[in-house]
Amino acid sequence: xxxxxxxxxxxxxxxxxxxxxxxxxxxxxxxxxxxxxxxxxxxxxxxxxxxxxxxxxxxxxxxxxxxxxxx
Numbered sequence: 096x097x098x099x100x101x102x103x104x105x106x107x108x109x110x111x112x113x114x115x116x117x118x119x120x121x122x123x124x125x126x127x128x129x130x131x132x133x134x135x136x137x138x139x140x141x142x143x144x145x146x147x148x149x150x151x152x153x154x155x156x157x158x159x160x161x162x163x164x165x166x
Contacts, residue, residue: 096162096163096165096166097162097166098162099158099159099161099162099165099166100158100159100162100163100166102158102162103155103156103157103158103159103160103161103162104155104159105155106151106152106154106155106158107151107152107155107156107159108155109151109152109155110148110149110150110151110152110153110154110155111148111152112148113144113145113147113148113151113152114145114148114149114152116144116148117141117144117145117148120137120141120144121137121138121141124137124138124141
């Protein structure tokens with residue numbers, strides 16, 4: 096079950112990378128000085144990406160916990 100733990104850790108790191116990407120995108124959008132509507136549109140897409148990244152990270156953590164439990 097060590098393989099499941101390592102796969103879960105890799106999936107969790109991918110999700111963490113997505114969360115970090117969301118932070119970078121949102122920060123760049125705020126610094127770009129966009130108008131109110133343009134900023135809202137950009138942040139709407141970031142919210143969707145953020146939720147997907149959090150879901151991937153949670154699935155990875157579930158794999159790690161399953162690997163530890165079965166191992």
